[in-house]
Amino acid sequence: MKYSTIYLAIFLERSNRFIARCRLIDTEEEIIVHVKNTGRCKELLIPGVIVAVNHQPSAKRKTAYDLIAVKKGLMWINIDSQIPNALASEGLTTGTISLPGITGTLSLVKREVTYGHSKFDLYFETDQQEKGFVEVKGMTLENQGVGVFPDAPTLRGLKHVRELQHAQQLGYRCFVLFIVQFSQIRVATIHSEMQPALSEAIKQAKADGVQILAYNCEVDQETIALKEAVSFDLNQPFIDPNQGKVEKA
Known part of the structure; x- marks a missing residue:
């Protein structure tokens, strides 16, 4: 997946879940961008970090740019929430991507x-004659080589896991697939402290045969x-880099 017109910018501020302010590095122009991820991303969207924005002007859009990736240290992390499904398909x-147990x-x-x-x-x-479902989740939260989902409680994700468990019981072959939107990762897990109910649902679904998969990605500012x-x-422990941070009103 390659984006069409990428510019590098300095992240300034996230006004709300959908909108942020950035400053283009080449021209120093301040721009309003659409954040293509409604998650918190607090450990990524820090004032002063380098981000990649995709220029997509249109009369039908309120903003001419999409914020699609953030540089964390030497690693790019893609935060475009529309990408995981396309990559999985x-x-x-x-x-x-191979599905274990499918003959x-x-x-x-x-x-x-x-x-x-x-x-x-x-x-x-x-x-x-095998039939099944794959529920895809993007993963952007990382610390010390451990990737986790979610970065905010998700009732939708919890419902999907329970529905997958039910489908598995009825004979479908079911999978949860995490698309890790960065490259440097040792292991993926569930953020149990963030959402204990989701961790328990995954545990129960696994016991009934639902399989949990994770694939990482090569990422740069354009691809x-x-x-x-x-x-x-x-059961992988995770230290949340956002722990103790105050939520912005």
């Missing part, structure tokens, strides 16, 4: 399919591409 179709060859991959009270990101079928599978460990 492409990865399954091309075979870059057949994928014959159908379809995005956004309704099941029960949820709309799962991907539905698949194989030539061996993001799937890299490889990384381990997932529900």
Whole structure:
């Protein structure tokens, strides 16, 4: 995935979940940007950090730029929440992402399919009559090589895990797939302190056969591409870099 027109900027302030102010490095022009991630991203969106913005002017848009990546130390982290689903769909179709335990060859991959009270990101079928769902989650929160989800409580994510567990019990093959939107990671896990209910739901779903997968990505200011599978460990400890930070009113 390559963005069309990228400029580097200095992050100034996040006005709300959707809007931020930045200053273009080349021209020093102050711009208003759309933040393509409604998560907190407090450890990333710090005044003074370098960010990548995609110039997409349109009469139908309120802003001409999208904020799509943040530089954290020497590592770029993509925060575009629309990217994980696209990467997952492409990865399954091309075979870059493999689904453990699936014996057949994928014959159908379809995005956004309704099941029960949820709309799962991907539905698949194989030539061996296997059918299943893949729920995709982007992961941007990292500390000391540990990547976690979520960076804010998610009732939607909790509902999806429970629905996947139900579908698995009825014979579907179900997966939660974390697309880690950065490269340097040792292990992925759930932010249990942030949302204990989600951690418990994942534990119960795993016990019923739902599989948890994670793939990291190569990222720079202009591109993001799937890299490889990384381990997932529900019991991995995590030190939240945002712990103790005061929420902005």
